[in-house]
Amino acid sequence: MSRLVCVSNRVSLPRKTAAAGGLAVGVHAAIQASKGLWFGWGGETTDGEPDDPDLHVRGGVTFATIDLRASDVEQYYNGFANSVLWPLFHYLIRDFGYTRERQAAYENVNRLFAQKLLPLLTDDDVIWVHDYHLIPLASRLRELNVRCPVGFFLHIPFPDLQMLRVLPTYAELLRDFTSYDVIGFQTEGDLASFQSGMAHLFGPEALRADRRITVGDRTFLADVFPIGVDVEGIQAEASAARGSDVVRRMADSLGGRKLMIGVDRLDYSKGLVQRFTAYQQFLEAFPDNGGHITYLQIAPHSRSDVRAYADIRRALEQEAGRTNGRFADADWTPIRYLNRNYPHETLMGFLRAANVGIVTPVRDGMNLVAKEFVASQDETDPGVLILSTLAGAACELSGAQQVNPYDTLAVAHAIQVALSMTLPERRERFSSMMGILKKNDINSWSKRFSSALEAVNP
Ligand code: ADQ
Numbered sequence: 001m002s003r004l005v006c007v008s009n010r011v012s013l014p015r016k017t018a019a020a021g022g023l024a025v026g027v028h029a030a031i032q033a034s035k036g037l038w039f040g041w042g043g044e045t046t047d048g049e050p051d052d053p054d055l056h057v058r059g060g061v062t063f064a065t066i067d068l069r070a071s072d073v074e075q076y077y078n079g080f081a082n083s084v085l086w087p088l089f090h091y092l093i094r095d096f097g098y099t100r101e102r103q104a105a106y107e108n109v110n111r112l113f114a115q116k117l118l119p120l121l122t123d124d125d126v127i128w129v130h131d132y133h134l135i136p137l138a139s140r141l142r143e144l145n146v147r148c149p150v151g152f153f154l155h156i157p158f159p160d161l162q163m164l165r166v167l168p169t170y171a172e173l174l175r176d177f178t179s180y181d182v183i184g185f186q187t188e189g190d191l192a193s194f195q196s197g198m199a200h201l202f203g204p205e206a207l208r209a210d211r212r213i214t215v216g217d218r219t220f221l222a223d224v225f226p227i228g229v230d231v232e233g234i235q236a237e238a239s240a241a242r243g244s245d246v247v248r249r250m251a252d253s254l255g256g257r258k259l260m261i262g263v264d265r266l267d268y269s270k271g272l273v274q275r276f277t278a279y280q281q282f283l284e285a286f287p288d289n290g291g292h293i294t295y296l297q298i299a300p301h302s303r304s305d306v307r308a309y310a311d312i313r314r315a316l317e318q319e320a321g322r323t324n325g326r327f328a329d330a331d332w333t334p335i336r337y338l339n340r341n342y343p344h345e346t347l348m349g350f351l352r353a354a355n356v357g358i359v360t361p362v363r364d365g366m367n368l369v370a371k372e373f374v375a376s377q378d379e380t381d382p383g384v385l386i387l388s389t390l391a392g393a394a395c396e397l398s399g400a401q402q403v404n405p406y407d408t409l410a411v412a413h414a415i416q417v418a419l420s421m422t423l424p425e426r427r428e429r430f431s432s433m434m435g436i437l438k439k440n441d442i443n444s445w446s447k448r449f450s451s452a453l454e455a456v457n458p
Helices: 022-033 070-089 100-120 137-143 170-177 188-202 231-242 245-253 272-285 307-327 344-353 368-376 408-419 423-439 442-454
Strands: 003-010 037-046 054-058 061-069 125-130 150-153 182-185 212-215 218-224 258-263 293-298 335-338 356-359 384-388 401-403
Touching: 003 022, 003 100, 022 037, 022 061, 022 125, 022 442, 037 070, 037 100, 061 070, 061 100, 070 100, 100 137, 125 137, 125 442, 137 150, 137 170, 150 442, 170 188, 182 188, 182 442, 188 212, 188 218, 231 245, 231 344, 231 368, 231 423, 245 344, 258 344, 258 368, 258 408, 272 293, 272 307, 272 408, 293 344, 307 335, 344 368, 356 368, 356 408, 368 384, 368 423, 384 408, 384 423, 401 408
Parallel strands: 003 037, 003 125, 037 061, 125 150, 150 182, 182 218, 258 293, 258 356, 293 335, 356 384, 384 401
Antiparallel strands: 054 061, 212 218
16 A cells, blocks of 8 residues: 555644534545655744745644745735636636736746645655645646656536636646546536536547546546545544543523524635525514524634635625524524534434534535535434535535525525425435445445556556
8 A cells, every 4th residue: 555645725634623624524534544744834924035844743733834925825825726716616706816917926926836746745645635725736747757656636516618718728727627537526516517628629539538647657547535524433422522621512502492503714605695595585484483583603713814705704794694684583593603613423313413414505516515414314213405506515415405595585485395394204314315325335435546546557
């Protein structure tokens, strides 16, 4: 077994409270199994030239972190990654902010990552690069004569060619993918978009029948690897959390009311404004629910230095205030809107306590919260998942009540249906979804990707 070297934009040393973000949850176990290395930005900035990586060994994993120049954090991280690629790949180009400075910083930081990683590599490593921040990394490593297998997994959607062409440098970006040996996407739809980009640039003959793509003298695999969750771990966390003080206090505070829960990073792709509107329409259309339901929305702030995120934050505060101002009673608050992080176990306990889980992104690569909601439920009395058709998770979770998040009246109606769904129907939907989650859990996801990388002949 080769040593697994994972590279992601941000690397956090393990802490007691889990950070928001799907990546950290998904990758750690895979690196641990090979006593591997995790390389990336540690979150600190410097005014000068970034030093060599700091190394920390924790539980068999070596964490190698570098600092970034403050100007690069602005232009590369807030800029190209989160104000250019993120909105573009989520089909939300109203927030697309391409500039040449941002593009140049993206190239420079990818070159810096390659230079700083190089001395840590050995010949029998396999390298697994994560996400849109680092698409050019394999090309930069190849320029430094790195020959070992390099794979890339995209956690977010891959846009259709006509959307991708909005990026002035889309051809270079597509060409950079060809330096990888294995490329993974969340859904068949994302893979099809990628294939159409490749066919556009290199001709339809580049696509082979076995999901391999040949460009010049390189052949690589581009396939679908839907990310899963740690089903057994979540079940254990959710039942342990039931007895915890914080979950019990939350449940007691409901005073017998039904609970609907949403848990999302505060991001405009998560459809929170539309969801708040849908909840208002639900309270209007089905007034008998007044006083009998609490909607708990947990949305920790993220990427606060990007303007679009400050805007969405303000909009949500206003919407939550408006709903409570209009519908609340002296003894009832319709929305509880919280912006804090919780330990993963507490979050799983909250999910288990809910009658309805609402996950309505306007676009999402996968959405782990949808899967966590299902995995955390009590099988004898499971809650109902309302899930956006525009989340990658919708491809697998056909037992959810699927809705288009822009059709807010349909979402309002789905809440009403969820609240009155019979126990046999809830159990049937739950067990069909659990079957899928168990078959493709987080361990089988990382094993499948690592095996595909190991199978590459360098
Ligand atoms: P994210 O956009 O971050 O991930 P998601 O898949 O929902 O979205 O993962 C969020 C994770 O953070 C979940 O594990 C959740 O439990 C945790 N979390 C959320 N709020 C929290 C809070 N308040 N406190 C503590 N933990 C919290 C990106 C893509 C997704 C893709 C994942 C993984 O955008 O589409 O599913 O990567 O590939």
